Amino acid sequence: MKKIIALAILVIPVFLAGLGIKYMRDSVFGIVNDPFTLTVVQFIVGLLLTAAGVWFIGGYILHREQRQKKMQAQFLEQANKTEDENRK
Numbered sequence: 001m002k003k004i005i006a007l008a009i010l011v012i013p014v015f016l017a018g019l020g021i022k023y024m025r026d027s028v029f030g031i032v033n034d035p036f037t038l039t040v041v042q043f044i045v046g047l048l049l050t051a052a053g054v055w056f057i058g059g060y061i062l063h064r065e066q067r068q069k070k071m072q073a074q075f076l077e078q079a080n081k082t083e084d085e086n087r088k
Contacts, residue, residue, distance in 0.1 A: 009060075010057065010060065013052070013053040013056040013057055014053060014057065015053075016049050016052065016053045017049060017050050017052075017053025017054055017057075018053075019046075019049055020045070020046040020047065020048070020049025020050035020051075020052075020053065021046065021050055022046070023036075023042050023043065023045055023046030023049065024042075024043050024046035024047060024050065025046075026039075026042065026046075027039040027040070027042040027043035027046065028043070
């Protein structure tokens with residue numbers, strides 16, 4: 001059940017990132033979708049959706065790798081340094 005919930009949590013940002021890519025592509029070709037009136041606004045919203053989706057998926061993978069201790073040593077050292085600095 002936990003894996004199904006995790007999959008559902010990951011599908012939503014992937015869908016939003018895909019939608020953002022579609023909005024950016026449409027604005028480059030001059031196609032304005034329904035909720036937008038300008039292609040510039042549509043492109044900016046698409047860029048934000050894509051960035052948010054990639055950021056969320058990347059953060060999820062990074063957190064999972066840290067938890068399972070599968071990260072490379074250099075990344076673990078950097079993570080430990082930032083945690084120590086935050087504690088001070």
